[in-house]
Amino acid sequence: MDEKSNDSHRLILERRKKLKTLKDSGNNYLNNYLGKNDCAEIIKTSESSNVIDDQEKNFTAMGRMMSKRIMGKSSFANIKDNTGNIQFYIDKKNFSDEDFKVFKDSDIGDIICITGHLFKTKTGELTINCNSFRLVTKSLRPLPEKFHGLSDQETRYRKRYLDLICNNETWETFNDRFKIIKSIRKFFDDKNFVEVETPMMHKIPGGATARPFITHHNTLDLDLYMRIAPELYLKRLIVGGFEKIYEINRNFRNEGVSSKHNPEFTMIEFYQTFSTYIDLMDITEDLLRHVVNDIKKSNIINYQGQELDFGKPFKRVSLKESILEYTDEIDQSSIDDQDKIKKLCDKINLDYKNFKSLGEIQFAIFEKIVEPNLIEPTFITEYPIEVSPLARVNNNNSMIADRFEFFIMGKEIANGFSELNDPDDQRLRFEKQVQLKDSGDDEAMYFDEDYIEALEYGMPPTAGEGIGIDRLVMILTDSPSIRDVLLFPLMR
Numbered sequence: 001m002d003e004k005s006n007d008s009h010r011l012i013l014e015r016r017k018k019l020k021t022l023k024d025s026g027n028n029y030l031n032n033y034l035g036k037n038d039c040a041e042i043i044k045t046s047e048s049s050n051v052i053d054d055q056e057k058n059f060t061a062m063g064r065m066m067s068k069r070i071m072g073k074s075s076f077a078n079i080k081d082n083t084g085n086i087q088f089y090i091d092k093k094n095f096s097d098e099d100f101k102v103f104k105d106s107d108i109g110d111i112i113c114i115t116g117h118l119f120k121t122k123t124g125e126l127t128i129n130c131n132s133f134r135l136v137t138k139s140l141r142p143l144p145e146k147f148h149g150l151s152d153q154e155t156r157y158r159k160r161y162l163d164l165i166c167n168n169e170t171w172e173t174f175n176d177r178f179k180i181i182k183s184i185r186k187f188f189d190d191k192n193f194v195e196v197e198t199p200m201m202h203k204i205p206g207g208a209t210a211r212p213f214i215t216h217h218n219t220l221d222l223d224l225y226m227r228i229a230p231e232l233y234l235k236r237l238i239v240g241g242f243e244k245i246y247e248i249n250r251n252f253r254n255e256g257v258s259s260k261h262n263p264e265f266t267m268i269e270f271y272q273t274f275s276t277y278i279d280l281m282d283i284t285e286d287l288l289r290h291v292v293n294d295i296k297k298s299n300i301i302n303y304q305g306q307e308l309d310f311g312k313p314f315k316r317v318s319l320k321e322s323i324l325e326y327t328d329e330i331d332q333s334s335i336d337d338q339d340k341i342k343k344l345c346d347k348i349n350l351d352y353k354n355f356k357s358l359g360e361i362q363f364a365i366f367e368k369i370v371e372p373n374l375i376e377p378t379f380i381t382e383y384p385i386e387v388s389p390l391a392r393v394n395n396n397n398s399m400i401a402d403r404f405e406f407f408i409m410g411k412e413i414a415n416g417f418s419e420l421n422d423p424d425d426q427r428l429r430f431e432k433q434v435q436l437k438d439s440g441d442d443e444a445m446y447f448d449e450d451y452i453e454a455l456e457y458g459m460p461p462t463a464g465e466g467i468g469i470d471r472l473v474m475i476l477t478d479s480p481s482i483r484d485v486l487l488f489p490l491m492r
Helices: 003-024 039-048 097-105 153-158 160-166 168-190 231-239 277-296 319-325 338-347 358-373 423-438 449-456 469-476
Strands: 059-071 074-081 084-091 111-120 126-137 214-217 222-226 244-252 264-273 300-303 306-309 315-318 378-384 400-408 411-418 462-468
Touching (some): 039 059, 039 084, 039 126, 059 084, 059 126, 084 111, 097 126, 153 160, 160 168, 168 264, 168 469, 231 244, 231 264, 231 449, 264 277, 277 300, 277 400, 277 411, 277 462, 277 469, 319 358, 319 378, 338 358, 358 378, 411 469, 423 449
Parallel strands (some): 084 126, 315 378
Antiparallel strands (some): 059 074, 059 111, 111 126, 264 462, 300 306
């Protein structure tokens, strides 16, 4: 055992002795504390009313003790709750010897309850002058020491509860995450969308091209798949008569882990009948402008040193146009020339041998040379039909889909399209996906006969979109990794 571990073990033993004393006295893990004042509420009250030095006006704060300075018969300490923190003062003359000992034996990290009136120190710091101190829950493990805190990034991910206690920035990040989700939900509720719920376990995985997680239901003796997307179930609801729906959902994809990927992630998917993908781009602009203003009180945010303006119209450019913008090797006349496209692939070290079509190659080129450069909010449109198995074919060009993807800071944030509602066309697309799967593509879609049957009853013209909430939260909280915005990211 190293010196640090030995010290920690010693401190835990000391705290357990204190807990035993509390248990022997019957004074442990109590739960009879009512009438709590939040720290933020206390601070706000002190600013707006004449309560300073009013000994008749008592406040009760409950939370975790984060610091403690004993100076003979008087002491200063700090209590932290969900809303903030405030200093408190303990004067031995206001307590019995037994009660003062409870405070003296308390440790940083303990959950406490204090009551007292407000005053300001000589330095002007708002402080509670306590007439009551109660230990609520004993902290058996010492917190990381004050000045260095919990700095190891992997430990912060693995022990998020400790990260939340020790790092205010982490707390604020997740508080913002919950505000963002609340703001998104309000936006759609105000536009008369209906929030729905669809299954998390699917007999047939669908709605995206991804490798699923497999589980097994023992009673039914049935293999099931954790959903990779709720799309096909949501569109079944459109067939059933719902016209404006959304679901804030968890999806699961058996893929790699990176700064932008976690196998379990949160999305919102929404669908609107008698609409096109262009309508959804307009909704997306309105949504993100609403959320940014709601959370940041401004159209301007900064992400990793880059200023982003959500107030101006978002850029809209086709996939082919974006390729031409970032390479001099081809032009408008040669963008569909397969030989010249392959030469470009050779130059950028892109292996194209496994791609079956020109559209697939163009899409791969886009991902490699364009996507990382899409910094400002940007819609990319006119995707090749080969990489859009659920999207409607464009009326004027059968080689492209009525689809867009939305990017910020080189990250795909959203994917939307005019939905394919032709059951015969959908059947052919599923069959092509099955061929890809049979040839070794683990991410190709399965054939869903029931979904085809649903389409045969008739689905109105519909547009649908999925937005990655985790990546959006990354942008709005200035977080460099998706693990920074997931409470409990998957770790080996």
